[in-house]
Amino acid sequence: MLKQSNNIWLKQYENIKTYENLTQEIARIESKLKKTKDITQINQQKIALQTLKKQREFVEPYAQNPYFQLLETPVLTDIPQITNPILIVSGYSFIKHLDGYKSNMVHNEELLSLLIDTLKQYYDIAQTLFLHHKQNNPLEAKDYNTKVLETKRMIQSLESAQKILKTSNEIYFKNIEDIKNTLNREIKDQFFKMLFIAVAILAVFLFGFSLKIALRKYLEGNRVYTVNKVIDFSNITFVMIILLFAYLENVTYLVAIVGFASAGLAIAMKDLFMSVLGWFVIVFGGSVHVGDRIRVLKDGALYVGDVLDISVLRMTIYEDLTLTTYMQNRRAGRIIFIPNNYIFTTLLANYTHAGLKTIWDGIDFTITFDSNYKKALKLATEIGRKYSKGYTEVTRKRMERLKNRFSVRNMNLETRAFSMLEPNGIRISLWYQANSYAAISLRSTISAEIIEAILKEDDIYIAYPTTKIIPTGSDGAGNKVSYHQASHTGNNEAGNKNQWS
Structure with missing residues (x-):
């Protein structure tokens, strides 16, 4: 029954028996070789002896230390240190491995105890049978006596191993419990640390949210967006600082690394860093806000649009219908991305800076020299004043407010018209206040x-380019024409009314 058992301790002991049997057989053959003189038997015995020695080499390690593999405890290496939340998973995984090691050791100890108990029962039975057959059947008694001695020897060997196993397991289990307690304590500390960090981050965002709500009562619509972006950026910065100081052990080392890295990146990624610096200038300097209408000139390309967003690296504008799209680009509706570093290197004009919502816009037209230019000036001025009166008042009120921030003098904001001499007539230049976002619409209305x-006026004529033909007596190809033909052509032209353009 014992030979059919899968008990690993029994298998280890069988290796010992195998080694002893092989050793005895080798000794018997060597003794026999010394006595025999038959060459054939000598050769056969040598072959058998060589085979037995090779077999003994395989089981020799088990004889020297028969229960080494079962008594050896797994080496506890690579014990994780839970210093951040990500390592919590590895901590639980290592605890699971420790429980697995402990379970295997307990199982081995239980198998050994079970085997010893079984052998003791077997020993008692063999001892009883030996005593029973000792008087009546000496041969049977001899076999049972051999089994009794062999079983006793096996029990002694296994009990010795059991003592070693029990001692090593106690020490090993204590080490496991110490490691588990340490890991559980570190995991618990990380959970509390995460809780405190979460509370701190929540407090930062709640403060930022409260600040946004409070500032909405005192800021205009366009400035609210900019302030919200600044608050969001500040919140993210504070959160990063909290996380860095919470989980970074050597802050001085980080500062040194960041310093060297920043120096290299500043050279290699100059435009990127300049864009970030430009973002600070734009946001905190207040030169451009979301919703402002700006004009950007870069490498001969001109764009006018409304600012949709100001991110850390770039501004996003929407190209609306403006005079620029009418006269130059001939297209609109594009989303244009402008790097923030352009504020240092490129001409950037803001049509709505400091709350101004109006701009000076002008319309030029040319009249003939014989036109009543004074009446034309008066008509243009009256029409311009009629349609821009509301914008003029708005501009005047805003300029009064700007006197507290800028050195604003008493400027003439009324609609004005000027007359200028040009080669083809008198140019009337009308200037008036217009909405920054709808200047082209007002220009169209005033022009019409x-x-x-x-x-409707009889003494005002619009000048436009014309061509005057003078007869020279030639058809332009070197052929002369008759006087009658030239005279006829000249009379026809003279009959037409000449106008200046």
Whole structure:
């Protein structure tokens, strides 16, 4: 029954028996070789002896230390230190491995105890049978006596191993419990640390949210967006600082590394760092806000649009219908991305800076020299004043407010018209206040009104490019024409009304 058992301790002991049997057989053959003189038997015995020695080499380690593999405890290496939340998973995984090691050791100890108990029962039975057959059947008694001695020897060997196993397990289990307690304590500390960090981060965001709500009562719509972006950026910065100081052990080392890295990156990624610096200048300097209408000139390309967003690296503008799109680009509706570093290197104009919502816009038209230019000036001024009166008042009020921030003098904001001499006539230049976001619409309205007013006047003529033909007596190809033909052509041209353009 014992030979059919899968008990690992029994298998280890069988290796000892195998080694002893092989040793005895080798000794018997060597003794026999010394006595025999038959060459054939000598050769056969040598072959058998060589085979037995090779077999003994395989089981020799088990004879020297028969229970080494079962008594050896796993080496506890690579014990993790839970210094951040990510390592919590590895901590639990290592605890699971420790429980597995402990379970295997307990199982081995239980198998050994079970085997010893079974052998003791077997020993008692063999001892009883030996005593029973000792008087009546000496041969049977001899076999049982051999089994009794062999079983006793096996029990002694296993009990010795049991003592060693029990001692090593006690020490090993104590080490496991110490490691588990340390890991559980570190995991618990990390959970509390995460809780405190979460509370701190929540407090930062709640403070930022409260600040946003409070500032909405005192800021205009466009500035609210900019302030919200600054608060969000500050919140993220504070959160990063909290996380760095919470989980970074050597802050001085980090500062040194960041310093050297920043120096190298500042050279290699100059435009990127300049864009970040430009973001600080834009946001904290207040030169551009979300919703402002700006004009950007770069390498001959001109763009006018409304600012949709100001991120750390770039501004996003929407190209609306403006005079620039009408006269130059001939297209609109594009989303244009402008790097923040352009504020240092490129001309950037803001049509709505400091709360101004109006701009000076102008319309030029040319009349002939024989036109009543004074009446034209008066008509243009009246029409411009009619449609821009509201914008003029808005601009005047805003300029009064700007006197507290800038050196603003008493500027003339009324609609004005000027007359200038040009080669083809008298140019009338009308200037008026217009909405920064709808200047092209007002220009169209005023232009149409001026045209209708001029068409009603008999003494004002719009000048435009014309061509005058003078007869020279040649057809332009070197062929002369008759006087009658030239005279006829000249009379026809003279009959037409000449106008200046």
